[in-house]
Amino acid sequence: MSNVLDAIELTRKEALLALEKVGDVETLEKIRIEFLGAKGRMTEHMRSLGSLPKDERPAAGQAANQAREEISAAHRRAAESLKQASRRSQALDVTLPGRKPPRGSSHILNRTMDEICQVFAKLGFSIVEGPEIETDYYNFEALNFPADHPARDMQDSLFVGDKLLLRTHTSPVQIRTMEKRKPPLWIVVPGRTFRRDDDITHSPVFSQVEGLVVDKGITMADLKGVLSAFASSFFSPETTIRLRPSFFPFTEPSAEVDIACVLCGGKGCRLCKGSGWLELLGSGMVDPALYDFVGYDPNEVSGFAFGIGVDRAAMLKYGLSDIRHLYQGDLRFLRQF
Numbered sequence: 001m002s003n004v005l006d007a008i009e010l011t012r013k014e015a016l017l018a019l020e021k022v023g024d025v026e027t028l029e030k031i032r033i034e035f036l037g038a039k040g041r042m043t044e045h046m047r048s049l050g051s052l053p054k055d056e057r058p059a060a061g062q063a064a065n066q067a068r069e070e071i072s073a074a075h076r077r078a079a080e081s082l083k084q085a086s087r088r089s090q091a092l093d094v095t096l097p098g099r100k101p102p103r104g105s106s107h108i109l110n111r112t113m114d115e116i117c118q119v120f121a122k123l124g125f126s127i128v129e130g131p132e133i134e135t136d137y138y139n140f141e142a143l144n145f146p147a148d149h150p151a152r153d154m155q156d157s158l159f160v161g162d163k164l165l166l167r168t169h170t171s172p173v174q175i176r177t178m179e180k181r182k183p184p185l186w187i188v189v190p191g192r193t194f195r196r197d198d199d200i201t202h203s204p205v206f207s208q209v210e211g212l213v214v215d216k217g218i219t220m221a222d223l224k225g226v227l228s229a230f231a232s233s234f235f236s237p238e239t240t241i242r243l244r245p246s247f248f249p250f251t252e253p254s255a256e257v258d259i260a261c262v263l264c265g266g267k268g269c270r271l272c273k274g275s276g277w278l279e280l281l282g283s284g285m286v287d288p289a290l291y292d293f294v295g296y297d298p299n300e301v302s303g304f305a306f307g308i309g310v311d312r313a314a315m316l317k318y319g320l321s322d323i324r325h326l327y328q329g330d331l332r333f334l335r336q337f
Contacts, residue, residue: 251284
């Protein structure tokens, strides 16, 4: 316990001392990232609280919150002081050259999607894309969602016309691809999808990477092997997965896939709510009913499919708590990645 409190106190003193001496905005931002950023020292202290015994957490949590508040207040004072000093010292000099805007960089979501696709490309998958406005046939019917299927209500669809909607998943591209190609088929489908959701873990616009394999002799073991390879490559070599029975209209059997908690490694913490596992994606063996829509022979081939939420993968990899940060365009947030 004393080690944790000592570490928090040391961080507080070092941060306050650095903020007292700060002389420019660039240094101030570096200090903020070091102590208050998503991967900063105070954030690490907060994350470590879950590993403490229950009777020690309140005191440590109170100390961490108080230290964070003091550092935040000192940061605001330093920022205001620098702003006032800049106003007093600056004078308009029309002979100075114009300031170049800073160079942009890849957004965290785009980078995460690229990383996911690169992992599967190394496993032999090809990348295909399709339209964001889809027909009811490709988005639902050909994926084994009949008109009266209750799962349609779970999709919270956004219709833009008669039998036209903003796709609720990238699975329609799988049907379109199977119509054009014959097995063997190993593809991933990245892209934006749309549903009527908006809270701290859901967005009306979100990104997915879905995968499809159709070949001879494909089994559930192949599915688990591919997803295990993905998890260990995308997160860390020590990351393990587990499959839980689930239901999806277009796969049978179906499984939710969890990964060992990225924070505690499966021991149990506040992030995984003590379970040691975090939900990552849905998957399963392709339901033979889908093959009727594309002219495949279910007696000759079998396959599996999976769908990864890019937003979810980014939140797990970088320890984010609110999906809305990914879409608000706040440069202070985005520059951390």
